[in-house]
Amino acid sequence: MAGHNKWSKIKRKKGVTDARRSKVWARITRDIMMAARDGGADPDMNPRLALFVDKAKAENMPKDNIERAIKRGTGEIEGADYEELAYEGYGPSGIAIFVEALTDNTNRTVADVRSLFSKAGGNMGTSGSVAFLFDQKAIFEIPAEGLTEDDLFLLVAAAGAENLRTDENEDGEPTFVVEAPVEAFGAVQAALADADIEPSEASLQRLPTTTTALAPEDAAKVLRLLDALDDHQDIQAVYSTLEMDDETLATLEG
Numbered sequence: 001m002a003g004h005n006k007w008s009k010i011k012r013k014k015g016v017t018d019a020r021r022s023k024v025w026a027r028i029t030r031d032i033m034m035a036a037r038d039g040g041a042d043p044d045m046n047p048r049l050a051l052f053v054d055k056a057k058a059e060n061m062p063k064d065n066i067e068r069a070i071k072r073g074t075g076e077i078e079g080a081d082y083e084e085l086a087y088e089g090y091g092p093s094g095i096a097i098f099v100e101a102l103t104d105n106t107n108r109t110v111a112d113v114r115s116l117f118s119k120a121g122g123n124m125g126t127s128g129s130v131a132f133l134f135d136q137k138a139i140f141e142i143p144a145e146g147l148t149e150d151d152l153f154l155l156v157a158a159a160g161a162e163n164l165r166t167d168e169n170e171d172g173e174p175t176f177v178v179e180a181p182v183e184a185f186g187a188v189q190a191a192l193a194d195a196d197i198e199p200s201e202a203s204l205q206r207l208p209t210t211t212t213a214l215a216p217e218d219a220a221k222v223l224r225l226l227d228a229l230d231d232h233q234d235i236q237a238v239y240s241t242l243e244m245d246d247e248t249l250a251t252l253e254g
Contacts, residue, residue, distance in 0.1 A: 027236055028056045029069045030082055030102045036073025047186035051202055087113050088130040091122040092221040093214055096130035096241040098206055103234040112232060120225035133241055134206035138185035140192065141167070141201040144174040152176055152197075159191035160184030169200065179207075211243035219244060 031052040039046035043053050049070070056066050071077045083106060087099040097117075103109040117124050142152070144166070153164045161180040169175045180188045182204060192199060214222065222242050229238045 023231070023233060024059055025056075025061050025065070026233060027102075028052055028059060028061060029065065031236065032056065032066065032069035033073035034082060034084065034102065036070045037075075041070050041074045047189055050189070051185075054202070085109065086127070086131070087124060088127065089117050089122055089124040090130070091117070091120060091225045091240065091242075093212070093218050095122075095212060095214070095222045096133050096208075097122070097226070097229070098130055098134050098239045099229055099235055100206075100237040101232075101234045102236050105234075109232075109234045112234070113229065116225065116228050116232070120221070120228065122225060130241075133210060134208055134239055136182055136204060136206050137162075138178075138180040138182055138188060139201070139203055139205045139207075140178040140180070140188060140199045141169070142176045142178065142192070142197060142199050143169075144176055147176065147197070149176065152178075155191055155195055155197075156180070156188055159187040161188050175200065205237070206239040208239065208241040211241050213243045 032049065035046060035049040035052050039048055041049070043050035053066055056069075068077065082102050082104050085101045085103060085106065087101065087110070089097050089099075091097050099113060101109055101113070114124050140156075149164065149166070153161075156164060156178045159180075161178050161184065163179040165177050165179075167175050167177050178188060185202075185204065189199075189202060219242060222240065226238050226240055226242075229235055
């Protein structure tokens with residue numbers, strides 16, 4: 001798994017502080033609100049909402065918080081008006097970076113993101129400047145125990161998946177990774193549920209179509225920017241074209 005997604009797994013393995021959990025809850029709350037606003041309050045009829053409700057439960061978010069977020073999204077109770085935005089740019093060593101944000105103050109967010117790029121020695125680009133380097137996909141990570149690759153592939157391919165590969169989770173355990181078009185997210189999710197297969201992760205991600213390997217010290221500079229962006233309260237996801245081999249990862253984990 002290329003770029004920042006792999007680094008994110010390392011960060012999760014190191015543990016989640018109360019402050020970081022609070023940020024995670026805030027992000028998921030906004031995701032739930034937007035999903036409910038766009039697709040309705042019923043998770044059974046709104047796969048995107050179902051995804052974020054499952055994520056909220058996985059992060060031990062209280063049920064009342066989830067229900068309030070849904071009601072804010074549908075307008076049953078008053079809430080902030082959030083807008084989905086994307087920012088694009090280049091980090092140190094010319095690494096392309098794509099940022100997804102959800103904000104109730106666009107002026108604040110764009111100023112903050114521009115400042116983070118600048119301080120790291122990078123620069124923000126115009127819309128479309130790096131988007132072509134990423135493909136948005138539905139991604140499902142599934143524990144491999146008790147499953148065969150052939151059977152799982154037949155199941156998800158029938159639901160519209162494009163690819164199945166093997167990987168390891170943050171604990172080094174084998175896992176399958178399913179890639180599918182965004183529009184097939186609901187069908188793949190339903191097929192897995194019908195087969196009583198529970199993914200450890202289900203999300204929409206932007207996968208780089210090309211990656212660049214850097215020396216550990218250069219990769220560290222890029223990752224400081226990625227971490228700073230990821231820690232911002234308005235930013236939902238950060239993707240990059242940074243490729244990290246095992247040697248680089250070992251250095252960065254130390």
